[in-house]
Structures are given as structure tokens and as C-alpha cells.
Amino acid sequence: MRIDQRALGFGSGERAVFAADPWTTRGRLFPEPSSLTRSEFQRDRDRIVHTTAFRRLKHKTQVFISPDGDHYRTRLTHTVEVAQIARALARALKLDEDLAEGVALVHDFGHTPFGHTGEDALDEMLKPYGGFDHNAQSLRIVTKLERRYADFDGLNLTWESLEGLVKHNGPLVDANGQGVRGPVPLPIVDYCKLNDLEIGSFASLEAQVAAISDDIAYNTHDIDDGLRSGYLTFEMLEEVPFLAGLMAEVRAKYPNLDGERFANEIMRRQITRMVEDVIAVTQHNLSVVNPQSAADVRGADITIATFSEGMAETDKQIKKLLFGHIYRHPEIMRVRAGATQIVCDLFKRYMQEPKEMQGHYWVDHIAGLSEGQLARHVGDYLAGMTDSYALKAHQRLFDHTPDLR
Template structure:
């Protein structure tokens, strides 16, 4: 019996002319024979899901650490919500859904334990050696640190998936080669020397929808988790006209609705409104740009997938509320300080005696490494930890471990 590739369904309807074409990918750093049953972007997505890094996300903080309760989002559940929204946007705009989903699933691989607190702590400790950036760390994971395949380190993802990972928030350098948001992290520059990701251009539409799906997801679920925690109240939401309108709509339609259902009805309307706003704006931009291929999207003068002016204002209002009411709440700041201390203690302990990393596969080599290289490897080890593992190891190495609740 012979496999009839032409009779297979690849799960993608008719793509727009400006969508990324998996059959015309720019390829992988290490050439591979294509699959007869999956496109290259499908294979990327599947490789991402089967990684250790993906599994670790279930025990990494989004906003509230695991000790606060089982119902709060983790980095994994956040990632799944982002992927769902990205795929919905990609389908509406007739893009490659697998590429959009893959970028969404991999975008947070480089996050440390304890959320942005961990990233800030690691950046401070590694600042003499180039600092720490979670996006650059994601690239290191998928190009070097995951060790699963016999013929290469990392996942050997396609150019398009790696481009989406690195540039989903926009170009990294300007026409003169200067960093747009500060110096480009060295791991990104190092990889681009081998496999140029064209840092001065925009990413594909698939990567752009993954990026804005991230905003939509956390703008919504951080409100949900904030209400659950008590740091947010419905009265606080009234200060934002967009949310106040949603609450009036739900209250008028379902008077006396219990709080948990009331919250969900608001959140689902918020996601719908934001998604529909993005689709409308993207369609308008595409009519103006009239791209004839994916390259036209990359070389456009502005981002194609974005919010309208009014929704951008709402986006800023929500982010400001979340920052003031949750992220900088005194209780959250206290926990953040304790989490930072845990990572700082572990970093200092491992730099003083790398053998304490136990099963870490660089231990046999680390003795002869220079200080900057050793620091980067210790940073890799710490960044890969889950919240729970970091606490467990700290308790093993130190007499007292700070409380994280």
C-alpha cells in the first residue's frame, strides 16, 4: 500500500495570497526531509507541544503563584488561551493557522519561575554578562537547550516559526541596524549570524496575530483572576468605560446573576469585542496595503494587525488598572520580593559551586568555563525551573525559605 499525499487533508482552507505558505517555507537551519502527512508548520507546532519546556509551563507563574490557589492561570493555561485566540484570528483572516498557533504556543518558553519577578531578578544578576531577556531565552531553548533529536540541538524549527518567535512584537532594529527597543540580546544576534531572521522587518501576519492574541488573553484573564483574588472589584471595573458598558449589558440581560457567572459573561464579551476589533482593523489595513505575498507584510511601513484607536485606549486603561490594582499591590510586591530572593540565593549558590545543580547536563563541562559562560549556563538552569522546583531546591540548600503567600 502507498500513501496518497494528494488525498490528505491538512486542515487549512484556502489561504489568502498574503498568508505564509508552508509549502514555500524558507526552510530549517538543518535541512530535513518533509513529512508526507503534515506541513512544516504543523510539524513545528507538534514539536513545540512535545517539549520539556512546554510541560514546565504548567508550574510557572502567570500572575498568582500556585500557592494562591488551583484556579488561577498558570503560564501554561495562559499560553493555551493565547493559542486559541491566535488560531481564531488566523482563520478569520485566512492565514496559516498552524504557524499562528505554533508562535503562540512557543512565545513564553523563556519565562522564568515566578513570572516577571524571576525575569527581573535574573536580568539583574546576569547584567554584567549581557542580562536576561525571556524572548531571547525562548530562542535559546528551541535552537539549543532542548536536547531531543539525534541530529541537532533544539527543535530545528522553520525560519518562519523562529522569525515569529523573535519578531512577533515588531522589528528589533532600524534601517541603520540600531536596536529599536534597546540593544538586541546577544543570543538573537548569535543565531541570526547563522540563520538571518531579518530583524529590521515585521514578522508574518501569523506572528502578528499571535502577538495581539497575547494582549487579548492576559487583559481578560488577569481581570478574571483579579476578581477571584479580591484585588479587583466590579466597582473598579466601572472606571473603564468599555468594561462598564459590558457590565451594564450583562446586568440588564441577566439581573441578579451570581458573581462567577457575571464575571464570565463580561470576559467572553470582552474577548469577542477585542477579536472583532482586530479583525476589522486588519481588514482595513490589508485593503490599503493590498499585499500580493507574505513579503509585502514584512516590508510594510507599519504593523498590520493592531487595535483601533478606541480599543487601543481601552487596552492602555486595562493595563494601567492591572498594574496599579494587582501587579503593584503590596501583597503581590511582598511575594515578588521573596520570590526574587529565592532565585538570587540559588544563583549565588550555583555560581559558587556548580556541582550543586546535580543532574544538570553541563556539570561535567562547567569547571573549565569562563565566568560569563558559566553565568549564562547557571541562568539557563534557573530559567528552566518551575516555581515548585525552585522552592524545593531552595529548601534543600538553605535553612530558611521565604514564604510565597
């Protein structure tokens, strides 16, 4: 497929008819006066950036726990890279850039310390009480746990931002109300009783481009970090024909390029090809679906912003490469085992001695909680920890803490 450049947006002019419109938002759970200088989606994005949860991402793992070096991605730098790609896609497709960026910036708020390792451990601990899901935890953070405003808990984001957060990966239930990817997490079910996010439909196109931007960002930058760590080599990248082709291009044009610049040139091309693929496919899908409003996007029976079949296959091959050489590397698995022990030890200790939690809010709200409510309270506390805070908490409470270096 070819991109129709005449149909691209470059940050000026009107939004497309299928874009989310901040001036006709479905509003906020708690009504607020509008801003004289910012759209409602701008306000959402700004509130997200100023949260404690956003700042904590700086010290939360992306892939490498306690890396030996300052140049590896953290959850924060990953989030910023996702937001940059999401905004570029939104601009090209004439969407609301602020909504796309806001969904990208908030999508990882619910991640635990130690990345997916911490999430798996906390999910295991919370299984008797409904389990743990980082997407549902993000919703809890922005609707309950952030305590910044005098009139309400959370951030009081617009319906569209909350919908994008919850449904950016697609509908959560099918036409029969059954979970598409397993049972719908209880925090999402409970919140929808207050503010129905219509979890059986697709999200806005802005949320869809945020979701595909996440794939583009981590597929590219996990390769970059893998090369920096030494777990990946250029020879290993040859396993993926798409990457082999990019390397051949760079070698032909720059035969004497040093390793670092060579890697950067590959990454640049990878992002560009993936972004252009998404734009072309999305334009094609839009021509087929022909949505005349954001509601038509939600009511479509397909994900509109997605990869072509060829790029989707490349995406699978890259993920297989990353799992085989990085995510399941023996050294990474050793560190993951230690991180799992830390999270499980802390959960059990706080359940036995909840007053060991630090901070007035966490201790003052213990009284009267049932076992299940206490477990969720402890889960909220643990999920909010950074890697370094979790390590220090474990060192304070236990005689031996696993070495994550």
C-alpha cells in the same frame, strides 16, 4: 469600522495571498526530509507541544505565585488561551493557522519561575554578562537547550517559526541597525549570525496575530483571576469605560445573575469585542497595504494586525487598572520580594558552587567555561526551573526560604 464577513475564512478554502506558505518555507537550519502527512508548520507546532519546556509551563507563574486555589491561570493555561485566540484570528483572516498557533504556543518558553519577577531578578544577576530577556531565552531553548533529537540540538524549527518567535512584537532594529527597544539581546544577535532572521523587518501576519492574542488573553484573564482573588472588585472595573459598558449590558440582560456567571459574561464579551476589533482593523490595513505575499507583509512600514485607536486606549486603561490593583498590590509585592530573593540566592550559589546544580548535563558541561559562559549556563538552568522546583532547590541549599504563600 465594520467587518466584511464575505472576506472571512472559516477553515476551508485557499489561504490568502499574504499568508505564510508552509510548502515554500525558507526551511530549517539542518535539512530534514519532509513529512508525508503534515505541513512543515504543523510539524513545528507538534514539536513545540512535545517539549519539556512546554510541560514546565504548567508550574510557572502567570500572575499569582503559589495561589490558594486550582483555578488561577498558570503560564501553561495562559499559553493555551493565547493559542486559541491566535488560531481564531488566523482562520478569520485566511492565514496559516498552524504557524499562528505554533508561535503562540512557544512565545513564553523563556519565562523564568515566578513570572516577570523572576525575569527581572535574573536580568539583574546577568547584567554584567549581557542580561536576560525571556524572548531571547525562548530562542535559546528551541535552538540549543531542548535535547530531544539525535541529529541536532533544539527543535530545528522552520525559519518562519523562529522569525515569529523573535519578531512577533515587531522589528528589533531600525533602518540604522539601532535597537528599537534597547540593545538586541546577545542570544538573538549570535543566532542571526548562523541563520539571519532579518530582525529589521516585521514578522509574518501569523506572528502578528499571535502577539495581539497575547494582549487579549492576559488583559481578559488577569481581570478574571483578579476578581477571583479579591484584589479586584466589580466596582473597580467601572474605572474603565469599556468594562463599565460591558457590565451594563450584562446587568440589563441578566439582572439577577450570580457573581461568577456575571464575571464570565463580562470576559466573554471582552474577548469577542477585542477579537472583532482586531479583525476589522486588520482587514482595513490589508486593504491599504495591499500585500501580495508574505514578503510584502514583512516589508510593510506598519503593524498590520493591531487594535483600533479606541481599543488601544482601552488596552492602556485595562493595563493601568491591573497594575494599580493587582501587579502592585502590597501582598503581591511582598511575594515578589521573596521570589526575587530566591532567584538571586540561587544564582549566586550556583556561580560559587556550580556542581550544586542537579542533572548530568548541567554539571558535565561546567569544565572549561569562562566566567561569562558559566553565568549564562547558570542562567539557562535557573530559567528552566518551575516555581516549585526553585522553591525546593532553595530549601535544600539555604537555612531559610521566603514564604510565598
